[in-house]
Amino acid sequence: MRQTICSTRFWWNGSLILLRVGGTLAVAGSAAAQTADVTFARDVAPILQQKCEACHRTGQMAPMSLTTYAEVRPWARAIRSKVAAGDMPPWHMDKTTGIQQFVNDISLSTDQRDTILRWVDAGAPLGNRADLPPAMAWPEGERWRVGDLLGREPDLLVSSTPWTQPAEGQDQWWQPVVDSGNTEDRWIKAVEVRPTLEGRRIVHHGNSALAEFAVGKAGEIYPADTGRLFEAGETVSFDIHYHSVGEEITDYLTIGVWFYPKDVVPKYAVRHSAMGVFQAMDTFDLPPHTLTTHQAFVPLEKPTRILSYQPHMHVRGKAMSMEAIYPDGRIEMLSHVDHFNFNWHVNYVYADDVAPLLPAGTMIKLTAWHDNTAGNRANPDPTQWVGWGQRSYDDMYHAHVRFIELTEDDYVTMVREREQASITEGDQ
Template sequence: MVAGPVIPVAAASEGRGGGAAVPNPTFTKDVAPIFQDKCESCHRPGSIAPMSLVTYEEARPWARSIKARVSARQMPPWHIDRTVGIQHFQNDRSLSDDQIDTIVRWVDAGMPKGDSTDMPAPKQWPAESVWNFAKQFGGPPDLIIRSEPFTMPAEAQDKWFRPTVPIGLTEPRWVRAIEMRPVTVKGRRIIHHAMGYLQQEEPSDSPVGAGVFMEWSVGKQGELMRPDSGRLLLPGSSIQFEVHLHAVGEEISDSVELGVYLYPKAQQPKYRQVLTALMASHGLELDLPPNQITVTENFSVMKMAGRVENFQPHMHLRGKAMSLEAILPDGTRQMLSFVRNFTFYWMNNYVYADEATPLLPKGTVLHVTAWHDNTVANKDNPDPNQWVGWGDRTVDEMAHAWVNISYLSDADFKAEVEKRKAGDSKTAPH
């Protein structure tokens, strides 16, 4: 008999991860460290945000707007519902309740600057040309796969750019990290998202296919495999890029590139990981009547046991919310994640922490539900009187989740479950 699943679900505590709120906060001592930790990755000179929050002089004019955004949990962009499902993530950029309270108290007190000697040392950010995983792996990627250039006019309908580029491998190689990005910072303004589809001949007895190699959208740093898993590249494989472009009032030219970090040739990870689109619609059928909220759902059966690594909803302007639920072979249902306040402008990838990844047996049904708000109440809705269907354009809609699954044999699944349970027993209070 196969071991049961491990789904570590716990509601978040109200003040998690930020320490106690400060009664009389100043910028230099209390607020600047929060901005450095949670905001400067975007809000710094030369990055994608419209303003820098590095110095007091830069942040103060925006203080009341910052208060409103953080109080509403619109910024930093992190839209997981904190009351249900898994609450532990590798890449959690959200503010704790105490951090929000500190910022609110600072604004309400008149934004005091504080003592300059309390200001933390400036955070040293790498140049935008440096790959996100360069420090971790000691340099640039082992493979860089770049598309030919493209140009988006200042004014035009959405465009799609779909070149195919050979990878150039002559032997199988395992991948441990991937990053996809526009080559220039300016290119991020015109690229809503980019896909890298892996084209390769799989063995006839392979239980899983090649899947999608990589997906990028604003806010995504890359894909870092856990040490026991990887993606497989075979000789003769190619990447078909698909780049969704939209006009921003300025003609911009750019390319997209994939940076691939490989395992050493002698090292083969234990588990193969595949990136899959789990649909919340039936194929490409999506029917959203005007002036209504519509709920759609779909079900995908896991043909092998697996470890679910992440949850990344994908919808367009009318997307409102999405959930991922596991229905176990015995009929038990467990909510894994729920994104309550989805926004088209931040396609967040919610990567589960190592100890929080769901371990699910063969036969588990992954249930994805999507909510679309095609009413005037949706401020991003371009026209609530339109009947909307599935399509590539921004004004069309989609309903799927990008999910990485590391596939396990039944024996490996049982071993992973026992290892997880043993670890839980060691950390549990006695």
């Protein structure tokens, strides 16, 4: 603990003013007063292992490895700014509103975040080497993470046409359409996408009509009795974002597909909608030097359970929220991605017991914010008038939403089960 000889603080026009008379400046009870204790070895290394190494280690897509003190120390300042801004780990959800439990949450807890910031502020000390956790044992070679969870290899593999990304050059969006080789109608239980080992360094993310690849993501396993029909002869279209890393690399993505047994037809079919896209095409307009808000409304004709939410915008996109307007007029914030980043297409997959359960007649309200000013560092040209379009310097907005439609009876049962579960929790 640092000692304060004399420090006084008071509020003036909403800002904190510190007066210091001699001695070391310290603010009682604030982060600065607690920094001395935080060390890399004991406090920070375990967090980086758990939350950063999946991408920040040799051979993965992040630009630098963060597995040892020697590797991390030169990046301390950059880590502080990315962590403080909520840019890293890439999880861009507003944590102060809406649903907060997701099956694929890779974000830092408030404690973890504060620990990292306090450590950098204290001069990023190593501490006692004896406190270092053992190095992580990352799986070698290619593994299907869904396969590990389900205990078996995929039933079908579908690969994209290879792409060679030059050593230097612009980012590429590669969109091959391939034959799936699927010969009969089957219901999908789970999917996972992975690039080649080499390719992991150049793939930012890849979407396909079936599944999506994002580092840190263990594929998708649908909930019980829920699946997606994969028809015989169906083609698969990919949309892959490649970036250059100073060396020519050739890559393709492979989708692993796990089916339900042949005689099983799951009760619920997973549906996908690019919600808001038609309203956006009609009304989208981004004048130069302005911040804009656009809204789209999508009625749900049947009771619906939403499985996942993935906002989509281009370089001027800043934030997108999804609210439910219930038939009785009540409005609920479901999710708000408040610091959207076009480089990251994060799909937020709701945990089973909090996934939105919405009655027929609910209106989904999407609100998208775009920043076409010079204040947006991702903006290539704030003097341009931007319209809806596919190129990344045009812009757009919609939300990829996966959902299942329910019968009235199922809806009532599910709502009752949740109420029951929350009463039971309250009892404990």
